[in-house]
Amino acid sequence: MAEPVLLRIEKLSRVYGDVQPVYALKEVSLTIQQGEFLSVVGPSGSGKSTFMNVIGLLDKPSSGSLKYLDEETADWSEQRRSRFRNQEMGFIFQAHMLLPEFTALENVMMPLRIGKNLNAKSKAKAQELLIRIGLGDRIHHRPGQLSGGQNQRVAIARALVNRPKIVFADEPTGALDSQTSLAVYELMREIHQDEQVTFVIVTHEQALSGKTDRVVHLLDGTIQSDALQV
Numbered sequence: 001m002a003e004p005v006l007l008r009i010e011k012l013s014r015v016y017g018d019v020q021p022v023y024a025l026k027e028v029s030l031t032i033q034q035g036e037f038l039s040v041v042g043p044s045g046s047g048k049s050t051f052m053n054v055i056g057l058l059d060k061p062s063s064g065s066l067k068y069l070d071e072e073t074a075d076w077s078e079q080r081r082s083r084f085r086n087q088e089m090g091f092i093f094q095a096h097m098l099l100p101e102f103t104a105l106e107n108v109m110m111p112l113r114i115g116k117n118l119n120a121k122s123k124a125k126a127q128e129l130l131i132r133i134g135l136g137d138r139i140h141h142r143p144g145q146l147s148g149g150q151n152q153r154v155a156i157a158r159a160l161v162n163r164p165k166i167v168f169a170d171e172p173t174g175a176l177d178s179q180t181s182l183a184v185y186e187l188m189r190e191i192h193q194d195e196q197v198t199f200v201i202v203t204h205e206q207a208l209s210g211k212t213d214r215v216v217h218l219l220d221g222t223i224q225s226d227a228l229q230v
């Protein structure tokens with residue numbers, strides 16, 4: 001049976017500037033089902049990050065429709081948008097963006113703190129995630145005391161701590177060597193399988209996009225191809 005539609009994108013555009021407008025996204029339409037594991041690829045400047053920021057409610061489209069579970073997000077207040085981001089979405093970026101003065105555990109718990117969900121049970125969940133990603137013996141280390149791959153794993157745990165429906169990753173392995181990249185991919189895949197979290201992964205790396213179930217190829221702000229992979 002088909003999974004329910006999580007995200008319905010219709011004719012979504014994002015134009016930057018008005019004197020010399022840049023059409024970063026041009027009437028992009030796409031449907032993402034719950035539980036998908038898809039990648040977004042394309043050359044530099046093709047609109048990948050813009051696309052991810054718009055569908056991740058970090059940026060607003062210039063026109064078009066964006067529906068989560070059949071609800072149009074265009075009229076949502078900033079408060080509603082940020083609440084949805086905190087509760088239903090997780091974000092992983094190329095640079096881990098952990099807070100340097102906080103430990104791994106405190107960084108993972110940050111979305112709980114922001115969402116006012118920090119309690120004994122959710123703290124235990126944060127600890128369990130760190131153990132799960134192989135950092136059980138590093139929970140009190142700060143980012144400066146961890147390797148690039150370890151920090152990226154902490155960022156993954158942080159993206160998952162509120163049990164989001166969807167995780168957006170923009171070049172999650174861009175700063176890692178190939179072996180560490182593979183470990184990060186495997187971790188995302190495992191979580192996808194165990195917790196049915198939807199993953200949208202922006203990547204330059206064919207080694208990574210080649211392993212996802214569906215590849216959306218952007219070129220000049222439009223979808224050039226959208227294909228399932230076996």
Ligand SMILES: Nc1ncnc2c1ncn2[C@@H]1O[C@H](COP(=O)(O)OP(=O)(O)OP(=O)(O)O)[C@@H](O)[C@H]1O
Nearest residue numbers: 016017022024042043044045046047048049050051
């Ligand atoms: N804040 C901005 N103001 C003006 N133009 C922008 C802005 N952000 C992005 N653009 C333009 O929009 C287009 C798409 O940029 P975007 O960052 O989405 O590309 P990308 O596919 O993520 O590229 P990369 O692979 O280099 O990260 C580019 O032409 C870029 O120059």
Ligand SMILES: [Mg+2]
Nearest residue numbers: 048049050170
């Ligand atoms: Mg980008």
